[in-house]
Structures are given as C-alpha cells and as structure tokens.
Amino acid sequence: MIVGIDLGTTHSLIGCYDEGGPRLFANPLGSLLTPSVVAMDDDGHVLVGQAARDRLVSHPGQAVANFKRWMGSARETRLGDRLFRPEELSALVLRALLDDAQNALGEPVREAVISVPAYFSDAQRKATRTAGELAGIRVERLINEPTAAALAYGLQERPDGSRFVVFDLGGGTFDVSVLEMFEGVVEVHASAGDNFLGGEDFLDVLETACLGDLGLGADTLSAAQRGQLRRWLETAKRELSQRTEVQVGGQLGERTVEWRIDQDRFARLAEPLLQRMRTPLERAMRDARLQPEQIDEIVLVGGASRMPMIARMVSRMFGRLPLRHLHPDEAVGLGACVAAGMKARDQHLDEVILTDVCPYTLGTEVARRDGEGQLQSGFFHPIIHRNSVVPTSREEAFWPTHPQQKTLRLNVYQGENPMVTNNIKLGELQVDIDPSLPSDQNAVNLRFTYDVNGVLQVEATVQATGKHYELLLERNPGQLLDPEQVRQRLAALAELKVHPRDKQENIALLARAERLYEEHLQAREQLQGWIARFRAVIETQDDMLIREHRREFGHALDALEQA
Structure with missing residues (x-):
C-alpha cells in the first residue's frame, strides 16, 4: 500500500x-x-x-x-x-x-x-x-x-x-x-x-499588537506565559474568521489580562x-x-x-x-x-x-566581455529555467575563453541571481579539450536533464572529439536511488534527449507547411514567414511556447487549405 x-x-x-x-x-x-x-x-x-x-x-x-x-x-x-x-x-x-x-x-x-x-x-x-x-x-x-x-x-x-x-x-x-x-x-x-x-506570521502580528496594547514586553513574560498567550491568540485568530470582533484574556501569571480586536484592525496590522x-x-x-x-x-x-x-x-x-x-x-x-x-x-x-x-533555475558559470572587451567571470547562465515542466532536457554549446586551454570546468548552479556567488553550487565537470584547436572550434555541448524525482543529469560532449562526460546529481545521494534504480531512471530519460526541432509533431507540421508552399504559389511569402517564425520558436526550446505556436500554426494551415 x-x-x-x-x-x-x-x-x-x-x-x-x-x-x-x-x-x-x-x-x-x-x-x-x-x-x-x-x-x-x-x-x-x-x-x-x-x-x-x-x-x-x-x-x-x-x-x-x-x-x-x-x-x-x-x-x-x-x-x-x-x-x-x-x-x-x-x-x-x-x-x-x-x-x-x-x-x-x-x-x-x-x-x-x-x-x-x-x-x-x-x-x-x-x-x-x-x-x-x-x-x-x-x-x-x-x-x-x-x-x-x-x-x-x-x-x-x-x-x-x-x-x-x-x-x-x-x-x-x-x-x-x-x-x-x-x-x-x-x-x-x-x-x-x-x-x-504563513499563519504563524499572522499570529506574530497579533502577539505584537496585544503586548503593545497591554504595555507588556515579550521579555517580561516567562516562556510558559508566552506560550499561553499565543494559544489564546491562536484561538482569537480562528474566531476572527467567523466573527467581526473577539476578546481574549485570563490569568497570565499574576496578571489578569483582557484584550479585544476586530477584523478591520487585524487586516490593517497584517497589510x-x-x-x-x-x-x-x-x-x-x-x-x-x-x-x-x-x-x-x-x-x-x-x-x-x-x-x-x-x-x-x-x-x-x-x-x-x-x-x-x-x-x-x-x-x-x-x-x-x-x-x-x-x-x-x-x-x-x-x-x-x-x-x-522545476522550482528553481539550473545553469552553469560563464564569462562575459564588458564594454571594453575584457572578460569577466562569475556570471550565471541558465539552461533549465524555473517553472520548466519536468521531466525536461535542454542542451547548449560553450567555448573556452582562452587559446591553448586544455580543460573546460563546467560548474553547475541552482538559483535566480545573475552572479553565481549568490546561487547554490551543486557540482562540477572537468572536460578535456584539444589545446591545439582555435577557441571557436573547441565547443562543448552541455546538456541538463531533470526528472520528476529531482535527479539532474549533466552531460558534456566535446564536438571535436566526441568525448563524453557525465555528472549525476541526486537530491539525496546514496540514499534516494540504488544503482539499478538510477539505471532505470536514466533509460526512461533517454527518450527526452531530443531537441524540440527533432520531435515528430514539429517535423510533421513543417512538412505540411512545405507541401502547401509547393501547392499554393500565391501564399508562398506568407508561408515562408510562418515557417521562419515557427523554426525560431522551436530554437527557444520552450515547450509551452512551442505548443502554443504549433497550435496557432496548425490553425493557420487549416484555414489556408480550406480557402
């Protein structure tokens, strides 16, 4: 069960x-x-x-x-x-x-x-x-x-x-x-x-107002007295959901206290x-x-x-x-x-x-040139954006920053800040590249694949040599998944490792548009614009955006064929 x-x-x-x-x-x-x-x-x-x-x-x-x-x-x-x-x-x-x-x-x-x-x-x-x-x-x-x-x-x-x-x-x-x-x-x-x-923060608001009205400081109450006061205020908070005004009070140590509050004042305090x-x-x-x-x-x-x-x-x-x-x-x-x-x-x-x-953005560290052409490191480059539907897989290419560079260090981060120092480092990959090649020919394809169980697979492939590197980041290494379970998960993820441009539904739609281009001479310029736009959307690798444009593109082709 x-x-x-x-x-x-x-x-x-x-x-x-x-x-x-x-x-x-x-x-x-x-x-x-x-x-x-x-x-x-x-x-x-x-x-x-x-x-x-x-x-x-x-x-x-x-x-x-x-x-x-x-x-x-x-x-x-x-x-x-x-x-x-x-x-x-x-x-x-x-x-x-x-x-x-x-x-x-x-x-x-x-x-x-x-x-x-x-x-x-x-x-x-x-x-x-x-x-x-x-x-x-x-x-x-x-x-x-x-x-x-x-x-x-x-x-x-x-x-x-x-x-x-x-x-x-x-x-x-x-x-x-x-x-x-x-x-x-x-x-x-x-x-x-x-x-x-959460609700505890609204209770804090009531406690602060109550102590202020009664002329009491939190440090003047014992831990037990404060606990008793918060229990009264919790009851008041619940009653205020049903009544416009409530009263709390009783014996608090040697003091007898009484306090009233209404919904309007509570709302103002909680603004x-x-x-x-x-x-x-x-x-x-x-x-x-x-x-x-x-x-x-x-x-x-x-x-x-x-x-x-x-x-x-x-x-x-x-x-x-x-x-x-x-x-x-x-x-x-x-x-x-x-x-x-x-x-x-x-x-x-x-x-x-x-x-x-995915609740947070996942990406890597990159260097960027400033206005004077100087390289500055420490920038965060997102690969899987927050709120991407999971499971998901995305790939981008990266190049070394210096000639004769022998290795490319790919750091993996989670966060929303443009600088990696303000994000959370999850791991890193060291990739060997050919120092004899010019920097612009030494690209490395970096792919992030993220599943519903929180497993992030990071893969790097050197374009010039085809050499492959892999890093597996689990939410709970050594405890969440045993090796056999990891193997099964990765097998299930294999089908995701497809760029949107290679998905059958997108291929079919473009093929249909190209057929209509051949058939309808008077609509060729319009069709070419639609095709170019859809290809550009596919390159964003944004599944939701692709789906919306695929639907619109399909309706437009339907209308053209009916006409």
Missing part, C-alpha cells in the same frame, strides 16, 4: 486512495489532523502530536514546533539530553502517522508520496526524503502542495484549456501555482512562494504580510504568461486561508470569488492520497497524467 502524506508546518495528515476515493486516517484521538509538534516528557519519552502540543504550552523548553521551516538546514534542537535535526523531528511525526495508517489498514506501510511546498529548494526536498527514510518508508515521489490541492478539488476532470490558480497558505509556508488542463494532462505552468510566510503574498502571486502569473481574466478558478487551501482578508485580497486581484468548499486543512492531504493512487496505478486514475515544474 502506498500512502499519501501532508507533512505540514502546523498539522500533518496521512491517508490512501481506495475504491471509494481518497481517504484520510484518524489518529488515536479521533482527529484527522496530527499537530506537527515533538516534545520530551519528564521520563525522557518522546511525545508527538496533541500531547506534545499541550506540552509546548506547559513546558516550552521541552517541546518544539514549526521545524518544517528549518528543513534543509543544519539547525539542531535540544530536547532532554539529545539534539535533533529537522529531518529527525519530521521523521518522528512521520512515524506517528505511519502507526495510524497501519492501525487503519491492518498492514505495514512501505512507501509514501509526501507533499512539499512548491518553492522548497533541493536541500529542503532532500531533507524531506531523508525524514522518510529515517521513519522507515521509501519516498520516491514528492508532490508540490498546490498541485496536490488541485487533485483534491478534481481539477483534472475539468475541460481542456481550463486554467487554475492554487493559493496555499499554511501554518508556515505560502505557495501559489498556475495549472492548466490540456488533453487529459494536469500541467503546472508556474509556481512561486515564500517558505517563511505588510498581504503585500508579501502579492509578489509570488504576480511572479507566478508573469512566468505563466497569463492575465487574471484568463484564469477560470482560484482555489484557496491551507488552514490560514480561512482568514477573510485572504479571500478579499484574492477576489480583488482576480475579480471573482475563490473555491473553498473543501476543508482547507485537509485539501493537500487528500490530494497527496490521489497522488499515491496515481503512483500505485489505481484503476480509477489510469487516465490522469500529472506534470510538475
């Missing part, structure tokens, strides 16, 4: 896909939501879930939450007499979820599909896979949270050409994805987000956070080359999306009300279950195909 898991910042869920559709499993307390909190009791036993969350208030020094935000870092947290990395804390939550699944299914679970924020870096995704291994399960597939939400809403069943924006505001992360249904495929056009923006949300949203729309009026539906998911100010902001930006009929805390978990069913090839899902995108 393959399970689907939503490993969230605030809560986590687990379930599966069976003949009745996606199904979530309850924990021993009867709740589908298990708090993503880990604690240590006085006897040194580890607590996970609601018991740990309660201890977060009573013994804050012996409990930890929000560690999803630290995934991919070396940060350590002390609980009792030992230190825990974020992967280990997440693994403890996963173990608790797996126990719930085993109790519900009556059989052990060996494999899972886990949802992650769309904007998680490779290091963060690697850490998530490691957490799965530490919990004793195989994690071959990660699915972006907005994509999972789209599956939960059944957007794959909408008509061709339907376009959606999934807006996912969880406890600790914010993601937005633009998706389209095309010929039975749920295609992700663009993703963007903020890994440090900087709302502005932070606009940036990824606008970026995703730009990357997808779409305007708000071209979007058919907007889906809100994530517990923090319940806040009325979120729906108002989205409605203003898109001019329509968003979909919110699924439980916002459960939508991603349900979608992960659907993805697990797809991974298991459930008979009900055979017709569903899902694509994803």
Whole structure:
C-alpha cells in the first residue's frame, strides 16, 4: 500500500486512495489532523502530536514546533539530553502517522508520496526524503502542495484549456501555482512562494499588537506565559474568521489580562504580510504568461486561508470569488492520497497524467566581455529555467575563453541571481579539450536533464572529439536511488534527449507547411514567414511556447487549405 502524506508546518495528515476515493486516517484521538509538534516528557519519552502540543504550552523548553521551516538546514534542537535535526523531528511525526495508517489498514506501510511546498529548494526536498527514510518508508515521489490541492478539488476532470490558480497558505509556508488542463494532462505552468510566510506570521502580528496594547514586553513574560498567550491568540485568530470582533484574556501569571480586536484592525496590522503574498502571486502569473481574466478558478487551501482578508485580497486581484468548499486543512492531504493512487496505478486514475515544474533555475558559470572587451567571470547562465515542466532536457554549446586551454570546468548552479556567488553550487565537470584547436572550434555541448524525482543529469560532449562526460546529481545521494534504480531512471530519460526541432509533431507540421508552399504559389511569402517564425520558436526550446505556436500554426494551415 502506498500512502499519501501532508507533512505540514502546523498539522500533518496521512491517508490512501481506495475504491471509494481518497481517504484520510484518524489518529488515536479521533482527529484527522496530527499537530506537527515533538516534545520530551519528564521520563525522557518522546511525545508527538496533541500531547506534545499541550506540552509546548506547559513546558516550552521541552517541546518544539514549526521545524518544517528549518528543513534543509543544519539547525539542531535540544530536547532532554539529545539534539535533533529537522529531518529527525519530521521523521518522528512521520512515524506517528505511519502507526495510524497501519492501525487503519491492518498492514505495514512501505512507501509514501509526501507533499512539499512548491518553492522548497533541493536541500529542503532532500531533507524531506531523508525524514522518510529515517521513519522507515521509501519516498520516491514528492508532490508540490498546490498541485496536490488541485487533485483534491478534481481539477483534472475539468475541460481542456481550463486554467487554475492554487493559493496555499499554511501554518508556515505560502505557495501559489498556475495549472492548466490540456488533453487529459494536469500541467503546472508556474509556481512561486515564500517558505517563511504563513499563519504563524499572522499570529506574530497579533502577539505584537496585544503586548503593545497591554504595555507588556515579550521579555517580561516567562516562556510558559508566552506560550499561553499565543494559544489564546491562536484561538482569537480562528474566531476572527467567523466573527467581526473577539476578546481574549485570563490569568497570565499574576496578571489578569483582557484584550479585544476586530477584523478591520487585524487586516490593517497584517497589510505588510498581504503585500508579501502579492509578489509570488504576480511572479507566478508573469512566468505563466497569463492575465487574471484568463484564469477560470482560484482555489484557496491551507488552514490560514480561512482568514477573510485572504479571500478579499484574492477576489480583488482576480475579480471573482475563490473555491473553498473543501476543508482547507485537509485539501493537500487528500490530494497527496490521489497522488499515491496515481503512483500505485489505481484503476480509477489510469487516465490522469500529472506534470510538475522545476522550482528553481539550473545553469552553469560563464564569462562575459564588458564594454571594453575584457572578460569577466562569475556570471550565471541558465539552461533549465524555473517553472520548466519536468521531466525536461535542454542542451547548449560553450567555448573556452582562452587559446591553448586544455580543460573546460563546467560548474553547475541552482538559483535566480545573475552572479553565481549568490546561487547554490551543486557540482562540477572537468572536460578535456584539444589545446591545439582555435577557441571557436573547441565547443562543448552541455546538456541538463531533470526528472520528476529531482535527479539532474549533466552531460558534456566535446564536438571535436566526441568525448563524453557525465555528472549525476541526486537530491539525496546514496540514499534516494540504488544503482539499478538510477539505471532505470536514466533509460526512461533517454527518450527526452531530443531537441524540440527533432520531435515528430514539429517535423510533421513543417512538412505540411512545405507541401502547401509547393501547392499554393500565391501564399508562398506568407508561408515562408510562418515557417521562419515557427523554426525560431522551436530554437527557444520552450515547450509551452512551442505548443502554443504549433497550435496557432496548425490553425493557420487549416484555414489556408480550406480557402
């Protein structure tokens, strides 16, 4: 059995896909939501879930939450007499979820599909896979949270050409994805987000306002008192989704406190956070080359999306009300279950195909000439741009910068900055070239091939000698894939290593245009222009742009033949 898991910042869920559709499993307390909190009791036993969350208030020094935000870092947290990395804390939550699944299914679970924020870096995704291994399960597939939400809403069943924006505001992360249904495929056009923006930040806003109004400093409260105050404010935040004004208070140490806040003031206080949300949203729309009026539906998911100010902001930006009929805390978990069913090839899902995108740009280091003709090194040259649909493969040629150069060092980077020093280095290839050849005849073809499981294959071929070099970069080297699995993945990728100019659908369309050129003397100049334009678009290697122009080109040829 393959399970689907939503490993969230605030809560986590687990379930599966069976003949009745996606199904979530309850924990021993009867709740589908298990708090993503880990604690240590006085006897040194580890607590996970609601018991740990309660201890977060009573013994804050012996409990930890929000560690999803630290995934991919070396940060350590002390609980009792030992230190825990974020992967280990997440693994403890996963173990608790797996126990719930085993109790519900009556059989052990060996494999899972886990949802992650769309904007998680490779290091963060690697850490998530490691957490799965530490919990004793195989994690071959990660699915972006907005994509999972789209599956939960059944957007794959909408008509061709339907376009959606999934807006996912969880406890600790914010993601937005633009998706389209095309010929039975749920295609992700663009993703963007903020890994440090979520419901906890809105809670911080309330805490700052409350302490200011009461004339208290955060340093005047003990850890337990502050934990108690945040619990009151969390309740207030939730109630403000249903009521225009709420009051919180009670005994805080020796003080009796009382505080009121209404929706309008909360929205004003949170305006900087709302502005932070606009940036990824606008970026995703730009990357997808779409305007708000071209979007058919907007889906809100994530517990923090319940806040009325979120729906108002989205409605203003898109001019329509968003979909919110699924439980916002459960939508991603349900979608992960659907993805697990797809991974298991459930008979009900055979017709569903899902694509994803590369969240960051992948490229290499190059040197460029300045205005005076001097070479300057350290520039980042993208090869696979962010939001490219994966699996994908692209190739470009590079030349040495100096005559008599014997080697070409090809550094591989991930990031969005024009300078490599501000991006993340993933690896490098040393390529031997012939120093006797002129620089302009010593080209090296560099190909990047990236699959849905995060494996980046870098290949370099020296044009003059045909000598081939290869570098394989996994998200979790030595743990994600064994040699046989790597061999199978590379065999599957082999068919991708085709430049768009050599794909059959493009060849066929150009052949048709050339036939019409021979047949229609009066339309030759027009046809030649169309052919030149389509060949130029093919050279961009932008699959989405090629597909759009192929469709337009085909319609134009249809009209010409009918005329």
